[in-house]
Amino acid sequence: AEKLMALVAEVKEKLDISISHVDLGGGIGIPYKPGEKELQPEMVAERVVSVVRRFVKEHGLEEPVLVFEPGRYLVADAGILLARVGYIKERLGMPTWISVDAGMNALIRPALYGAYHHIELANKLDQKNDVVVNVAGPLCESGDFLGKGRKLPRAEQGDLAVIFDVGAYGIVMSSQHTAQPRPAMVLVNGDKAEIIRRRETFEDLTRLDRVPGWLE
Structure with missing residues (x-):
């Protein structure tokens, strides 16, 4: 001012x-x-x-x-990103690596400029956060992470990770990086829920592509 x-x-x-x-x-x-x-x-x-x-x-x-x-300020806390835990890599004396099925393609802020987004395991909220972990996405990129040095309960395949405060600069900054379809968006209001943007498919990844006639 x-x-x-x-x-x-x-x-x-x-x-x-x-x-x-x-x-x-x-x-x-x-x-x-x-x-x-x-x-x-x-x-x-x-x-x-x-x-x-x-x-x-x-x-x-x-x-x-x-x-x-x-x-x-108005919309950031109105959105969360849900992701399933897949591969888990444990090494003695080092943080555990947890891979989830959403990465910088869905939420690029942590990888792009180190933004912090709180992460919890939705199905283990009653358990202690006593394991130091790095949460990575599924892409073949060394920078594909959602959080580093976080404390979570001991994770297992299939756990549901919640990444908070993605209502701003989430889907609008998302991409189809390495041919990854974007996730669906669901609007929740009380006990009502409605899909407001469907999950992308392989056809969505290729629908703008055209093969020249002279290549056929």
Whole structure:
């Protein structure tokens, strides 16, 4: 807010142009890790408005319309990713590796920029998290992981892993990396559930492809 309002004041002073709207963008996060405090929008708004009004008063500016882009803050915790545990690799003195059937193709944020997404085993919530694990996806990529150094109950094939807070930048950043179909999306409201995006098939992977006639 300080930098933007300083720019607004400079534009007014040097070019005599009044900026009517100031877009403060996004970047408003959520508590991804257990125990983190949730951001208080009222506190943010109060501080921003205080800065804006100070610049308006000191530089004789028109009070601008403030715009925020809180998409992630609004929807991130509205989505979870479910994945089945497949291969498990245990090595003495080292974290256990757990492979699940969803990876960076479905949720790229951890691999792309080290984003933290909390992970639990849905069918073992009553058990102690006493095993240090790395959770990897099914792709042939060394960077295909969903979490490292996490504490979970001892995993078994078929366990259901829950990856939290994928409502923002989940499906919209997903891909068909190494010919992996995207998962289905299910909307849940109370005791109601409805598929709102079907699971992709092999036909979906190839439906845009065309073979030139001269290759036939």
